[in-house]
Amino acid sequence: MFNKKDISIVIADDHPMLLRGLLDEFEANGYNVIGNSANGTQALEQILNLQPTIAILDIDMPLLSGFEIVKMAKEKYVKTKFIIFSYHREAEFVIQAKSLQIDGYLLKEDPFIEIEKCMDAVLNDKVYFSSSFNSQNLNDVSNEIKKLNWLTPSEITILKLIAQEKTNTEIADILSISVRTVEKHRSNIISKIWNNKTSKTLSAWAITHKNLIINY
Incomplete structure (x- = not known):
């Protein structure tokens, strides 16, 4: 004490x-x-x-x-x-x-x-x-944060824009990169966080966890 x-x-x-x-x-x-x-x-x-x-x-x-x-x-x-x-x-x-x-x-x-x-x-x-x-809810939150720790700074930037419901084209314009590069980043994020999930699943997850992602 x-x-x-x-x-x-x-x-x-x-x-x-x-x-x-x-x-x-x-x-x-x-x-x-x-x-x-x-x-x-x-x-x-x-x-x-x-x-x-x-x-x-x-x-x-x-x-x-x-x-x-x-x-x-x-x-x-x-x-x-x-x-x-x-x-x-x-x-x-x-x-x-x-x-x-x-x-x-x-x-x-x-x-x-x-x-x-x-x-x-x-x-x-x-x-x-x-x-x-x-305690289970606290563990669930901690597990979501761990997923973000696996991502690169560029992937985090992309994910923050996805959480704000930006389209691939909008993200490409904001970051001055190609749509294909955005799609590649999305694919990398999905492979690091889950196996065999879709881009649609990533968007839904990012929007649901917007506060976590934006404040990361």
Whole structure:
């Protein structure tokens, strides 16, 4: 278990009562909360300026979402561990969290002991998702992400355009390549992800997993 005095925490949530309640809970349990905010821009500024050990972020906030904060902060190479704290348990949000390699994902109905378990895990370089999540669903999402890891940068670019429902001709025009080259890329993607599947199957899969692919 970590030493509470050795970590610093920034909390962001646009619900005043939830933010106040979370802040009070941390302080009552002896944690060092060095910043709190009700909008994404302020939260990002605090993370970049204060460099907290952990940032606990709501997803839906004014100005910047929790996911946008994580993406922008990581581009600045901050060492902060990021924990999402949200009501959202839908697959599309889990996909975005995993694609951004977020350290932890908690649900707002979780008890405070779950938050402490999550912090302990992420501080030991482990990824922690709330025990309220279905483990099979989490595994399914991870398997979809692994498929993308097999692709080249060019194939990822093609796949992102397929996910946006662009035709082969449109993709060729956008990338200034031939339609035949696009078709070759599609064939390579299919062979890496599946065996004996069709271009139509690839399009359907890409559209279904658009959030994962676009944020990859």
